[in-house]
Structures are given as C-alpha cells and as structure tokens.
Amino acid sequence: xxxxxxxxxxxxxxxxxxxxxxxxxxxxxxxxxxxxxxxxxxxxxxxxxxxxxxxxxxxxxxxxxxxxxxxxxxxxxxxxxxxxxxxxxxxxxxxxxxxxxxxxxxxxxxxxxxxxx
Amino acid sequence: xxxxxxxxxxxxxxxxxxxxxxxxxxxxxxxxxxxxxxxxxxxxxxxxxxxxxxxxxxxxxxxxxxxxxxxxxxxxxxxxxxxxxxxxxxxxxxxxxxxxxxxxxxxx
Numbered sequence: 001x002x003x004x005x006x007x008x009x010x011x012x013x014x015x016x017x018x019x020x021x022x023x024x025x026x027x028x029x030x031x032x033x034x035x036x037x038x039x040x041x042x043x044x045x046x047x048x049x050x051x052x053x054x055x056x057x058x059x060x061x062x063x064x065x066x067x068x069x070x071x072x073x074x075x076x077x078x079x080x081x082x083x084x085x086x087x088x089x090x091x092x093x094x095x096x097x098x099x100x101x102x103x104x105x106x107x108x109x110x111x112x113x114x115x116x117x
Numbered sequence: 118x119x120x121x122x123x124x125x126x127x128x129x130x131x132x133x134x135x136x137x138x139x140x141x142x143x144x145x146x147x148x149x150x151x152x153x154x155x156x157x158x159x160x161x162x163x164x165x166x167x168x169x170x171x172x173x174x175x176x177x178x179x180x181x182x183x184x185x186x187x188x189x190x191x192x193x194x195x196x197x198x199x200x201x202x203x204x205x206x207x208x209x210x211x212x213x214x215x216x217x218x219x220x221x222x223x224x225x
C-alpha cells in the first residue's frame with residue numbers, strides 16, 4: 001500500500017453538476033498531483049500543488065480546480081460536469097519538492113471512478 | 118512536442134512465453150523514464166526508473182532497458198499474476214507524461 005487514500009471510490013453525477021474528490025497523502029508529502037485517466041488511456045496531468053499553492057497545470061480548463069490543506073489532504077473540484085469528464089481520477093503524493101522532484105518520487109492512490117450521465 | 122508512445126496496445130501470452138513491451142519517447146533533456154504496473158481499478162504502482170542509455174534494471178521476471186529513443190520492458194517466463202497494464206512515463210516540467218499503456222494478459 002502507498003499510504004495514499006482517495007474518497008469516494010465511485011461516484012455518479014449528471015451533466016452540469018459539480019463534484020469534489022478528496023485525497024489524503026502520507027504525512028510529510030508536501031507535493032500532490034492530480035491526474036485524469038480515461039478508459040484505455042494513460043493518466044493525464046491536471047495540476048500539481050506544493051505547500052498549498054498550485055505549482056503547475058496541464059491542459060485542463062479552469063472549471064477544474066484544487067485545494068491543498070496543511071494536514072496533507074487535498075481536493076479536486078470540477079464544475080459544470082461534462083460527459084467527457086467520466087474517468088478515473090488519481091491523486092499522487094510525493095515527499096519531493098515542487099516541479100520535477102515532485103513527480104519523480106510520487107505514490108498513487110487507488111483513484112475515484114467518476115461517471116457523468 | 119513531448120510524447121510517449123507504447124506498443125503493442127494489448128498483448129496476450131501463454132504462461133512461460135517471454136516477450137517485450139516497447140516505449141518510445143520524444144522528450145528533450147530526458148530526466149528519467151519510469152515504468153508502472155496498473156491493475157484494474159487501481160492506481161499505478163511504481164516498478165523502475167531508468168536515467169541513462171544503456172541502463173538496465175530487474176525485478177523478478179521483469180527487466181527494463183533504456184536507449185536514447187526508447188525503453189523496453191522484457192518479461193521472462195510470465196505467470197498469470199503478471200497480467201496488468203504496464204505504463205511508461207517521462208517527467209516534463211511539473212508533469213509526468215504517460216503513454217497509453219500495454220494491456221498484458223497471461224493465460225495459464
């Protein structure tokens with residue numbers, strides 16, 4: 001086990017709704033990254049947070065937003081859900097610093113499966 | 118553009134039948150190439166990191182190798198429990214750029 005937990009495990013929403021996904025990192029892991037994994041594809045980087053500040057962002061619209069808290073937990077919020085948002089959402093935490101070091105030593109959680117109808 | 122391409126998309130082997138998975142990349146200033154295993158409904162599990170051409174790493178029935186343009190994951194005498202999706206990835210700025218994966222099925 002990686003010590004990274006995510007909740008909920010599964011979620012069903014309808015188009016236009018908003019969703020919040022949660023991640024709990026290992027103690028001491030100051031960097032957390034979020035990924036979207038569509039069926040049959042590799043994970044795609046959404047953004048990275050380091051010490052509660054967004055530190056990098058992939059090619060995702062602003063309706064994808066995040067928060068990181070001092071207790072090593074974090075959230076991914078998605079507004080105005082679209083059908084294409086249906087995917088496995090993964091968080092990954094790292095004891096490394098931000099940037100490249102933040103992704104080289106990351107540990108993934110089990111993911112949240114989101115279905116948008 | 119920085120890209121990672123894996124082949125084949127899917128591979129079916131008989132138990133004991135060795136084979137190789139390919140990962141080719143176009144990244145300037147490679148900072149390492151990572152291999153992960155992912156079981157259905159779970160997050161990727163780290164296997165190896167390779168940093169320079171010619172480097173090799175082994176773990177049980179798996180051996181990863183790296184050249185200047187591609188990496189191979191060799192599977193020797195696989196068992197059914199090796200069935201999974203194998204992902205390769207390279208770090209790009211704050212991003213870990215993943216390939217689409219190879220879905221390996223090993224039949225007893």
